[in-house]
Amino acid sequence: MNAGLGDPVPLRAEKVSFSRGGRVIVQEASFSVRAGELLAVAGRNGAGKSTLMALLSGLLMPSSGSVSLHGKPLTAWKEAELRRKIGCIFQHPEHQFVTDTVYDELAYSLRLQHFSETEVDNRVRSLLAQFRLEGRERYSPFSLSQGQKRRLSVAAMMSDERQILLCDEPTYGQDAYAAKELMSGLRARADMGLAVVVITHDMEFVQEYADRVVVINNGSVDYDGPPGSLWSSPEQFLKERGLIPPIAAQMLQALEGERAC
Amino acid sequence: MKKSIFQFNTRTVVTIGIGAALYGATSFIGIPVGPDTSLRPAIALLAIFGALFGPVVGFIAGLIGHVLNDLLTSGTVWWGWALGSGITAAFMGLIYLAKGFDPQNGSFKGKHIGLFIVYGIVGIVLSLLFSGWFDIAFMGEPSDKLVVQVTAASISNIIVFLVLGVPAVIGFAKRNAKTSHLSVNE
Amino acid sequence: MLNVQSGKIGSPKRSFLQLEHLNPAMKGLTVILCVLPLSLAFDPVTVAAALALTVLVTWLFGNIPWKRWLLLFSPFLILAFGCFWTAALFPREPIGPDSELLWSVGAVRVTQEACWIALSLSLRALLFSALSLLFMLTTDPVKLMLSLMQQCKLPPKLAYGILAGFRFLPLFREELSIMQKAHRVRGAGRIRRTPRSLLQALKRYGIPLLAGAIRKSERTAVAMISRGFTGSGRRDFYTRVPVTWKDGVFMALMLAIVAIGYGLSYALGTLRWYNGEL
């Protein structure tokens, strides 16, 4: 399956809408995910980011509009193939665990790919080290600390070379180390030519790591462009979307304001 | 860590609530295998709740679950059968008192399996006899029909217990054996 | 009670006796009070009259779309139908020799009495399910528990425990869909809907679901405690579920239905008492 590997725009959402229980959660959202790019998604609580991610990954069906992968609508893809291409990290790490131990959790998708047991062991060990979960391999995923759960759920998805990775708030609850490591891990994936989508509330990270940012408000796309120019949009605009520019951008604006006077 | 069976804290009560709700809800499901008899997977739940939380929790969960189900399906409670559900669970829960038995921490040995099966079968037969007797004594049901009913129900319940209940408890114990970090080394 | 998921019971339609707004404990008591005398009757007329009136009450005063009601009632209908034919063809009771033969094919004989009994049996089953549907479809479990605590003095500790259990039932569906999604994103694929894979599904989801429920029961208990729950009896309930004159009217109405049923069959001379027939 090599078709479309060089595709610069692997995933595209076109006028996607979704409603549930009579409430429109996502309305007519259109944007594209590009290869080699780290796309940040931001927006208020309850704006519809997580729902949008579920739509992009094909776990939910849009009530209108379509999502297409390599130009082919998601519904036309075979389930197994789709999952090999799109990885997905849920907002609640516990929702993603399918096995009883940390070790098995990391080995799960490796085993599905029929790696030899020694190969699996090697890879799992290196993941354990990379995500600082050593000594926890026999624990149940549910008895980890919240931050460890988050790292485990990310690690389990990183173990695959999926072309598109959708992450819902991958860094929350992490200490400085872990968060930076996670983000640079994701950045490295993007630099390798893969597509990464990160939902986050951390504007410093958006500033530092993202190539492009999409702002969701009330279920529709409000802004789509580089982070730098987002900060220079009117204050009212940012305020309504619950965004606070990173501290450096704030200072820059303050300086420029002074210069203008 | 196993707790005393008479400890009644909020957690026990919530467990009873869940057990009862699950038992009540799954009691609707039955695969009819003959006149007046059906394989009720719900019996397996009694085995699980009894084994994991002891006879007292099992008894109350079974009783309340049965009463709820009766109320929802027919509006009348067949107390004999409701108590019977509780007694079944209580007998299955006797295994909880066995030494070294602790499926929540993955400790479930061969001799426990044997014991569990014995307790379960005895419990099923005894409770059905009790329900039958209760019906004859208090509800004025004719006795000849009940003999057939009790025998058929015993057989079908024992089948469910052996095919679903016992493996489920073993599955639980296995699952937890791996998760509790040190007991794997034994 | 099947409405837990939607969370809302009793929308715009208003009638004088809104079943959804009645006191659940009183409603339950009324249903039981109806079932008790009706379980003594064993003739199609009493039962059919009561059944028809119960259904009428459900439709008039309950706010249930009739399609939904039919959907939920249909399994009972099918069951009753099957029950009718088996009882008619293979009567368990000794049939009086003087009973009129309706028709026969070879050894299979259908007598009038057997038919009569079969009709009573199946109608009885329908009546009890209609009564319990009336209760189930119009009762919010939270309100039921509140009313059990307020009217029947059920200890809050037990009531909230059961309520927590009830809360889990609709959540199980949610949990199952979450688990299915988890398996899907992890690449395990979907399980097709064939009988054979049912066992596979049971293995994949059954024990984890139960394990999840048990884990959640601990967390729920911790959550209840950390919200200050001690289980002591004194509470000033925010939502009061009062008993009003409407509950009395409803009880009277339902008892009248029973009386009408009995009266009718007495007038027609068909009244017969139940004797443990099956």
Added chain:
Amino acid sequence: MAAGERQPDRSPVLVADRISLRLDEDQTEPVLSSVSLTLHERELTLLLGPGGCGKSSLTLCLNGIYPHAVESEVTGCVKIFGKTLDGEHPGETAQIVGIVFQDPDSQFCMLTVEQELAFCLENVSCPREEIGERIDDALRLVQLSDCRDRLIHELSGGQKQRVAIAAALALRPKVLLLDEPTSNLDPASARQLAERIHAIRRLLPVTTLLIEHHLDPWMEYVDRLVVMDHQGTVQYEGDPGHFFESRDAEAESAGIWLPRAVGLHRELSRSAGMTEGGDPPEAGSAPPPLSIRDLIRR
């Protein structure tokens, strides 16, 4: 920083004395070993520590969940207003010590938002006439007034977290334990919450313990700082400003977030050749001073 204005003689409200915690009989290393800390009246104490060091477990010890509601092995003692928790029903302790758990997904016991809050208030024997109002207040505080009748499990992550905060505040506890209350909130709401908690603290005598990785919204309100290390022991207890000024290297190596302003300051000063203690940049090959604009571009 508020340190200067602090009255020195605030009385201790919650004292934890050499707490050790094991969750399993046969666990080799304990989750917490000999943790002592004191919360003073009306102060906001910030608890920092690397991931998995036992911060959340500590909060559960402070309100008596460990060992009174969940079996576990706890040594040492916790005193609230001079009284130990032993023999007390953990539910009663919870009425004094309110908590917001870290996991927003599994800390609710009712179906809808309103029922959840009403359940809390009924537990503290709040008279019925007041409950409605207090629910309103609590929801307004977390900007969730329009979600009053929603089912909790259908809310988004951030909305659930707000419900949890509202529930804890509705109890009007004397001591409030906040375990990463803003981790799922959008930036503006996080800042707003910090401000509101501060405002509440001026109105009510509530003593707060805060666990948070992202310090920015909270920094100006923090009175005291407690830092834990990987092994589950307390490393530093005292003035926050002092810690970030003098021991920031230590903090960084332990994986503790610095407030972003501190980080920016350090980066700027480093690039301007003012690195304290470090080797000064070589005269000839010194990079041009990094401007804020450069920082943004990177």
